[in-house]
Amino acid sequence: MDADLWFTVLGPIRAWRGGSELDLGTPQQRKLLASLLLREGSQISVRELSNMLWGSATPDTATAVIRTYVARLRRELDGSPIRRQDSVIATVQGGYRLVNRPDSFDLAMFRREVSTAEEASKARDPRRAAEHLRTALALWHDEPLAGLLGEHASAERARLELLRLGALSRWFELELELGSHTAIIPELTQLVGQHPLDEHLHELLMLALYRSGRQAQALAIYRNVQEVLAEELGVDPGPDLQRMYGRILQADPDLLATTAEAGTLDNAEEDHEPEPAHTVTVVDRAPDIMGQHPTAPTRLPPRLTVFAGRSRELAAAREMLADPDTRPGTVVVSGMAGVGKTTFAVHWARQIAQHFPDGQFYLNLRGFAPDDDPVDALKAVRTVLEILGLRPGSVPDDLDAAVALYRGVLAERRVLLLLDNARLAAQVRPLLPDSSGSLAVVTSRNRLAGLQILDGARSILLEPLPAAQARELLVRRIGGQRVADEPEVVQEIIDRCGRLPLALSIVAARCATHAQFTLDAATTALRGDLGLARIATSLDALSLYEAYDCDVDPRHVFSWSYRTLSPPAARLFRLAALHPGPDMSIAALASLTGLSRQPTLSHLAELSNAHLLIESAPGRYEFHDLLRAYADELKQRLDPPEEQQQAQLRMLDHYVHSTIAALRQYNDLEPISEAPVLRPAVAVEAFCDRDAALRWYETESPVLMAVAHQARMQDHLEHVWHLAWATDTYHYRSGRGRNAAVMHTWALEAAEYLDRSLWQGISHRFLGDVHADLGSFTESVMHIEAALAIFDTHHDVKRRADCYLTLARVARRQGDGRESIAHLKRAAEIGQHHGDQLLVATALNNMGEQYGDIGEHDTAVKLCREALDLWTELDDQHALANCYDTLGHSVFHLGEHEQAFKYLQYAIDTFQDLGDKGNQANSLSRLGDACAAHGDNAAAIAAWSNAFTILKSLDEADPGELETKLRRAGTYGGVVQ
Known part of the structure; x- marks a missing residue:
């Protein structure tokens, strides 16, 4: 390993060789390096790296992308364009590891200094221990891994922050031991503000303040943390913090000693027993039926010692009650089974219990109990009244009369009712108090929208935890x-x-x-x-x-919600498990069941209301992963295989025919005659214009990849081929070439298995195009040659000409302009011979582009104007944009600057309308070049910046050239980026 290398992760991920900082590439590439560094010399597998970089959205090309990132990092870190045997990044079986020395990495040095400090502490040398910790902490320059996004980076950042917090805490202990209590108060106060729930830090601050003669402030710190812990966690301070408070309150002189006793400042955790129930005497408002000593006991479940998260929902709950004028009388807490509704409601109820001195009650209404025996309203009313002190037998048997008595007893009282596990609004409504000072908190797996619509209830929806x-x-x-x-x-x-x-x-x-x-x-x-x-x-x-x-078996817990469904909704729930996700449209779900849109909407409302499906966006539905597994089990047990097969085929028909319908709008093409026959009861999407088709493609893109993969694995091979064909234009225009490569590879496999020769040729030609765009020229030519051989067999001259267009692109990308032009002339001749204007126009425009590349701009403009006439007649907007882009590039070099700006701007606007981000960025880059050459540096930077932003959003694009242009403009053009 290079002895001059130095890495940092205790701040932004950076690297230096000697005094020069190295370029670590894109955020994803830097994240890969960070993952290797954090393993500190241990191996990390490609699978682990994939999960760290992409999580659950890992692309099929992950291994190839990781290999590319590693190759780029090796070139930069090794300082050599050729891989060295002693490379910093070593390849090991199934993965990689970083060969770095401990003194080349800030985290390793941090650990070494902390370890040395521990040894000094054991040797009873607190001064030397504090010095080593000070050196360790000086290595931190920002939050660790600053600038890296994603859950893995967040998890690593949290782990590293814990290391820093531990070192800081120990350093403060040592400084206190050395008598530096006054000096550390400002920094310790700041740290306590950043970690308001860390009791040990509060304990240290209290001791520092007390030793500095600020006893009152030390006691105030305790009262403040006591309130925060009660508010946020529902717990009291731990025994160590309580002990410190008591000793300061008694002015314990032993605390003033500057040699800490063993264990004095150790942080211990203790579970707290729930406080005993507290009873409040209330006025007897019904002396004829009430007992002698009516009370309003606290009947809430015990305080929870392990409540975690839900800060956003708790803040929303507090805000609901903040204004007396708008305070609701009922709050519904809803969410799927197992999401923690009761836990949340109990925690919140305990936080606000003191505001309801006339009684706090908990009732389990058993709306989803396994025995299907929910508590009826009359029984619930009777229970509350008897808790309040009514004599047994004094509650009427008539519900209306009982409710009238119930509301009379509660009139003008402030009570808190926690009504847990309700199924229907009608089960809850009789229990809602009339008193404006009372509150009913209702938990349910259903949304209970009727309480919101008719009773003014507010809603808190609990989702799975972040x-x-x-x-x-x-x-x-x-x-x-x-x-x-x-x-x-x-x-x-x-x-x-x-x-x-x-x-x-x-x-x-x-x-x-x-x-x-x-x-x-x-x-x-x-x-x-x-x-x-x-x-x-x-x-x-x-x-x-x-x-x-x-009660804690997920299958049983989920079953309580499932059993409440109507049979059609239950069938939809089961069949939806056939969908590969990540989300589902109404039309796809209607196709699965074979029902029309309206009944499907009704069943979806039932499933969404029960939180068995999540409406993640209007008209889009998702499964929670465990509910999907549960639905899949039910499907396998209850739905015959032939019915599952038919549902699967209807869903695949939906996606194939909807994709073809989108293509018809998006690219003005008619589908080929061999499209699969549409089965009955399949819902096909309709598109009014190109924009609607583009929006559909963008929404369904990840779904279409998943559907094609599922169809491939289940041998529905015709659907695989048609999905690849019908998504090709969208993949090209949106810069998703790797997705296209995967889809067409699957399509080629399908065509070979089905022995469909022409389909094989078309797939080879598509793969030739894709690999040309991706820079894989050998693979491109291989596929094009295979396609040419097949099209020869079928005497398909038109498709042979398309192959020449691809070969021309490959030759152009490889710098062989004359070879490219020769291929394009062959394609144009075929088009002219067969009267194919589209082919002629494409060849002419591409020739214009090629002549522009070799500096023959007069010829380029002449060819492009000929192509422009044909494209105008054909009314192909995408081709027109390409043509204007080429014209703009060439006429600028001929001195027609204003005309060039107009042509390029037209191309940019059209590509943007069509959703072709790659070509939009290319035209913006050319516009920037033209502006720079014209002397307008600010306009050039604006155009390059827009192009850079677009390319950064495309996984497969390389914005390196634009980054270089921007850096040069910022350095030499006097413009600050």
Whole structure:
């Protein structure tokens, strides 16, 4: 390894050789280097790298892209265009590792200094220990991995921040031991503000203040953290912090000593027992039926010691109650099974309980209980009244009379009702208090929209936890050290549990109560790698963990929602599991069931209301991963294989024919005659114009890739071929060449298996085009030659001419202008011979482009004007834009600057309208070049910047040339970027 290399991750990811900083490339490439660095010399597999870079959206080309990133990093880090045997990045079986020395990496040096500090502490040399920690902390320049995005980077950043916080905390302890209490107060105060829930930091600050003669401020710190912990977590300060408070309150002189006693400042965790129920005496407002000592006890469930996350939802809940004039009387907390509705509602209810002194009640309405025996309204009213002190038997048997008595007893009282697990609005409505000072908090798996519409209720929707909060839940249940030690394993647990609190809690409980059950073992089970034939999903493993407790078995919990569905909605839920995702349209779901749009909408409303499907955007629906697994199990058990097969084929027909309909609008082409026959009861999308087709392509693009892959795996090969053909234009214009390469490779396999010779030729020709665009010229020529041979056999002269167009592109990209022109002339001759104006126009325009490349701009302009006349007659907007782009480039070189600007701007605007981002960026780059040559540096930078932004949004584009132009403009043009 180069002895002059130096890497940093304790701030932005950077590297230097000697005194010169190295260019680490794109954010994704820097993220790959960061992943290698953070392994600190250990191997990292390609699969792990793929997950770190793309997560669940890993492309099929991930391995090739990673290989490209590694090659670029090697060139930069090794300082050589040719790979060296002693490269900094070594290839190991199945992955890579970074060969770096400990003194070449800031994190390694940080660890070394911290370790040395620990040794000095053990040797009872606090001054030397503090110096080494000061050196370690000086290596931090910003938040770690600054500028890197994504969940993996966030997880690593959190892990590194914990290391820094631990070092800082220990440094403060040592400074206190050395008597530097006054000096550290400003920095310690700032750190406490950044970590308001860290009790140990508060404890250190209190001690520093007390030793500095500021006893009152030290006590104020305690009262403040006490309020914050109660508000945010519903807990009291821990025993160490309480002990520090008590000693300061008593002015303990031993605290003034500057040699810390062993264990005095150790941070310990303690679970707190729930506070005893508190009762409040209330005025007897119904003396004839009330008992002698009516009370309003606190009947809420015990305080939760492991509540995590939900800060956004808690803030929204607090805001609802902030203004007395707009405060709702009812709040509905809804969400899917296992998302933590009851946990959230209990936590919030305990936070606000003091505002309701006349009673706080919890009632489980059992709306989704497995025995299907929900609590009716009369029974619930009777329960509350008896808790309030009414004599047994004094509540009328008539519901209306009982409700009237109930509301009379509650009149002018301030009570909190937590109505858990409601199924219907009608079950809840009689229990809603009339008093403006009371509040009913209702939890339900259904949305209970009727309470919002008719009763003015407000709604809080709970979704699966964000990744950071899911990690926080695991930290609180199994400890921060275990989570910090295995960040990748923890992330996989979070992903496989779908960030669902119930599932995460099951895994955490298993790990916490079985010391031998490691986090890695948990992921093995969740992957379905236990070696048991029936274990195939995360759902299996979660059910296996808690086989004897139905209340926490996800299958049973989900079943309580499923059993409430109407039969058609239940069938839609099951068949939707046939869809590969990531999301589903109404038309796709209607095709699966074979129903028309209106009943499908009705069933979707039922599923969405029950939170069994998520309406992620208007008209788009998603599964939670565990619910998908549950629906798939039900489908396999309840729906005959032939019905599943027909549903699958209807869905594939929907996508093939909808894609062809979009292509007809998007590219003014008619579908080929061999399109598959449309089955009955298939919903096909209709598009009014090109913009509507483009929007559909953009929305469905990831779905179409998933559908094609699924069709390939299930041998629906005609659908695979047609999906590849009908998405080619969109993939080309949107800069998704690698997607096109994958689709056409699948299509070629399908055509070969089906023994469809012409289809094979078309797929070869498409692959030739794609590889030409991607710079894989050998592969391009190979496919074009195969296509030419097939088209010769079929005497298909027109398609042979298309092959010459591709060969011309390859020759042009390789710098052989004359060879390119020769191919284009052959294509033009074929077009003229067969009266094919489109082919002639394409060849002429491409020749104009080629002549412009070799500097013969007069010839280029002449050819382009001929092509322009033909394109105008054909009314092909995309081709016209290409033609104007070529014209603009050439007429500028002939001195017609204003005309060139007009041509290029027309091309830019048209490409933007058509969604062709790659060509739009190319025209913007040319416009920038023209502006720079014209002396307008500001306009050049604006055009180049727009082009750079577009190319950065395309995974396969290389914006390096534009970056160089912008850097030069900023350096030499006097313009600050």
